[in-house]
Amino acid sequence: MTAPDRTVDEVLRYGARVLADARCATGDARPLLADILEVDRGRLILLGRDEVSEENFKRFEEYLARRCAREPVAKIIGRRVFWGRYFEVSPEVLDPRPETEILIATALEEPAARLLDLGTGSGIIALTLLAEWSQARGVASDVSEAALAVAQTNAEKSGVEDRLDLVASDWWSGICGTFDLIVSNPPYIALGEMEALDPEVRDHDPHIALTDGADGLTAYREIAKGADAHLSSGGRLIVEIGPTQGDAVSKMFAEAGLKDIAIMQDFDERDRIVFGRKG
């Protein structure tokens, strides 16, 4: 592409063609170019006739090559919007999913003063809830030190770090005390399902964030086992699940003595959340 053709509109059209040839969503050109130009993606439309510099065009081509190699947009630009706020993401953490907003909506139905997020990854769940509840305090844990470093950065950026303790822990091993809300989006993909995942997920999310290396239910067994000891009376346990896991996880919650067990669905009417309460 030559300099006279390198307006924002032309570069976007070029990006869309490159992405279409690689069978990627053409709309991905917009957030990639917006990141390079350091503007909100919604403002690109106002800059249509501005020229894109040689240097920025080269960076755009590099971004397009990464996207065509199936790296997700959030991992390329290093951030993702979740519940209306930006969070840093890196190769060390799961790229947060929109479905996890169902867990947030469910949690927000009742206030909580002290919460625990098991397997926090980038910290999106704990940090979103602490941002929504200005008086709440929380603990967020992960077995991955690299993920905890990303969660720490996000905590500092979101201004709630003084109300959050980040703890390295293999599920309950490092967790003390009781909580009136425990949330988790644990790894729930069975080992046998990994090969069939989209390359964006299989090749770019850490495997420890995706699978337990077994039947996909190991984390729920561990979480259910410790729930009674760590929930205060009337406290809630809310977990995200894979669409086929509702019955199995509900049964674990019942065996752990939880009441009011319910399964909630996502936008595509697939089972996505299991809820239980300590009586």
Ligand SMILES: C[S@@+](CC[C@H](N)C(=O)[O-])C[C@H]1O[C@@H](n2cnc3c(N)ncnc32)[C@H](O)[C@@H]1O
């Ligand atoms: C599906 S990711 C969820 C991350 C984040 N909560 C989110 O919703 O985007 C699961 C997280 O559980 C963590 N994890 C895996 N095994 C764990 C274990 N044994 N103990 C604690 N956390 C674990 C992973 O490192 C990963 O960050």
